Amino acid sequence: MNNTQANNSCLFNTLYIQYVEDIGQNKYFYYDLKYPVFYNVKNGYFQVNEDILKNLNETINSSVYTFKEGILEEEQQINAANPDGSKTKINYSVYSNYDITFNKNHVISFTLHLTAMDNDNLQYNELYSYNIDLLTGNQLLLKDIFRPGVDYLKLVSDFINFKISQNPSYYYPNIVVDIPEAQSFYLTDQGIVIYFGLDEVSPATNGIQKFLMEFTNFESYINPRFYCNAKNMNYNRKNIRPQHNRMYY
Known part of the structure; x- marks a missing residue:
């Protein structure tokens, strides 16, 4: 895409x-x-x-x-x-x-x-x-990362269940994830990382389970505010005077 x-x-x-x-x-x-x-x-x-x-x-x-x-x-x-x-x-x-x-x-x-x-x-x-x-x-919240009107709970749940189905032996048998509104996640430049605590979807010995929903695969659903990449990054030049050894964050 x-x-x-x-x-x-x-x-x-x-x-x-x-x-x-x-x-x-x-x-x-x-x-x-x-x-x-x-x-x-x-x-x-x-x-x-x-x-x-x-x-x-x-x-x-x-x-x-x-x-x-x-x-x-x-x-x-x-x-x-x-x-x-x-x-x-x-x-x-x-x-x-x-x-x-x-x-x-x-x-x-x-x-x-x-x-x-x-x-x-x-x-x-x-x-x-x-x-x-x-x-x-x-x-x-997770809903804020998506465009208005997107059924984000179903979208994310379907994605997680699909990823689990690709490697079922790694997770609890017959587990079906139903994502709640307060689902834990964080943002990266690549996409949304959905994660679960120990023993939620997989034995605790497997550690914290994370699933990356890449923006490039879901971009039509994503609020553009959160979709940044190397090609559209800028910095604000307004009211900036020439200055040596200046750092931008």
């Missing part, structure tokens, strides 16, 4: 994304937490409402540190139950990582991956996604 439906005026968001890493440990607990903090760029072509960025940054921080504190509490309870050392103490470790997957047209989409281990055993494996309209601060 051609790209006639693609947005003809895709712009990068002028945001500064600060990389933060917090590392610490005690006798039986280790953590390495990586997460983003978002700021406006002073001379950017648009400014996100500071309350929107503040709420977003607080939400990310809360997700990361609530997870970390929960695992720390578990470690303390488990090891405190063995005060005489009759059993080997258990070492816990917590990690967070993130990916900025889409950052254009006043929309940002990113994932936060949280994992925890006891000794060498993976105990928790969680993926959070954030799809934010930077003009309103609202969390985008």
